[in-house]
Amino acid sequence: MLAIEARNLRRTYTSRTGFLRPRRTTTEAVRGVSFEVARGELFGLLGPNGAGKTTTIKMLNTLLLPTSGTARVLGHDVATDPVAVRRRIGYVFGGDRGLYDRLSALDNLRYFAELYGVEPREQKRRIAELLDLVGLAGRERERVEGYSRGMRQRLHIARGLLHKPDVLFLDEPSIGVDPVAARDLRRTVADLRTGGTTVLLTTHYMAEADELCDRIAVIAGGTIRALGTPDRLKSRVQERDILEIEAYGAADEHLDRIRELPAVRGVAAEDRGSRQAVMVQTERGAELHAQVLAALDGIRIGRVVTREPTLEDAYIAIVEEAEQAEESEVAGIGTGGSAGDDSRGATADRSEEAAV
Template sequence: MALAIEARALRRTYRTRTGWLNPRRVEIDAVRGVDLDVRRGELFGLLGPNGAGKTTTIKLLNTLLIPTAGSARVCGFDVVTQTREVRRRIGYVFGGDRGLYDRLSALDNLRYFAELYGVPAAAQKRRIGELLELVGLTGRERDRVEGYSRGMRQRLHIARGLLHEPEVLFLDEPSIGVDPVAARELRSTVAGLAATGTTVLLTTHYMAEAEELCDRIAVIAGGEIQALGTADELKHYAQGRRVLEVEAFGVTDAQVQGIAALPGVRAAGVEVIGAGQVLTVASEAAVDVQSDVLRALDGVRLGRVTARQPTLEDAYVAIVNGVDRPSVAVAA
């Protein structure tokens, strides 16, 4: 099996100071021994909460950070000792507005970055045209980027990252802050990359995006890989549970805590959606908690009550909730 990315016991420790009156030097383990294999041509997802180590892991793999310990190879080249060879073979796209020149057109942006990436002049016109077609910006390439929507900017970011025909493309939360319509177009663009044979490592907070796009998914939390497999394989982490969703208006934190303490309940949480709330309760499969939950919500205006099978998001929550935070050591 040909591998595009190999990581063994990858670790990154940051040294910083904490406190004002009595400052102390501390060490924070952002990544704590990550082992990872990504196959060539695979669309691989990396999921995790904020501060879990996703972006740090990507920066270690694409040579922007040096590992404190462990090793990693991309396309067979070591990320520390063969940095130049790695960079020739990778592209990096991150979420947000940085990395483009607003007062230039998309075409001029791509011409500029093509020069930086060393794309031969004779091949630039063909390559830029192919990429504009791939990301759906043909016809808007002469417009200034300052007039682009967030979704269009992100698609232009992807085109920029593909200019030098990288073997591996790192996509770090590319759909963050993008509206649903633009996010759908962005997912279509990313899915099209796999057809070209490009290896893609994607980080995201959106479970539906990961489930739709990724061949395999790793969940990182506390700086370590906690689970790895296909979306269906990861759902096994939520097996033995049933999920109850209750539309409500006015659920208090005290009520949520009381529901979480009910016999058979594994987890409970509330998400605010518009003017209402959705209470999600995960319980043991053999225990029907619906009547107890509704009694605990006495006095709360309720809407639809739904029981369903666990999803990838439920499995993700189950995995992440069982993980300790990254360690912090006080330096001598």
């Protein structure tokens, strides 16, 4: 039996604007998402903000009803049998919500154990096990208001595991966490998989996904654009070189100039404090240093290096291809494929792990 099975999931939101002449607008947040997660698998769901990741997770954990399509968790339909689904899942989301700051970690876990229906005679042992698992043993009597961001996130994970769920949803658990705490969180998540828990993880940190996930689905524009192992996704850009430039003040027009250069296959910029990292994907062996630097004329440049592609570079390429496809659809010059076709292609034979 599969841990998670999503078939052509769709979620549409309808909003009303205007007073004298009200108008209804429809937004498709998720457009035909399909994938499967095996029991004991650590599955990553990656995508840019607004891509539909959280909406998909909320449909899978019964917080939102699908507009159409079906989803099952351990054989139970999320729409027709939500109580059975909730008994078997845990949900951990990033951020500071979901804990009581004036209570200690121990009191928080006792409270949620009651809500989850954990047997009173099992609570003490279960809470002790989880505090040890997430590395908070010895700190459990301190108020949560004095906890660091990383400690809070580990307590969130402990809360989500109180009732021994078979499937755990982790929605950006390491957001805003310092590197040391993020490393500890990754270790905790890896231990969960070792213990047999099925984990569905969303994250914006590609190194985290590369390290942890057995398979990854990339969602953009509400549809699955690629699905496979981290190595399979990275193979999409293995014939490319990555030119990484430390820049200060690169604007959209500079990036557009780079995109127009021959042999450039993708451009992205990432803010890193006061500086930027501009990643330029080029055809393997193309010597474009001079042209790229000329396109960045007028801004301060730091270090320039050429390196091998990573999962982040594959992710950028997939998302940019999706954006270009959507622009073509809007312009009416698409090639005849549909978003639904993409999602079905991404969930074809598991042995092939077809990337869309």
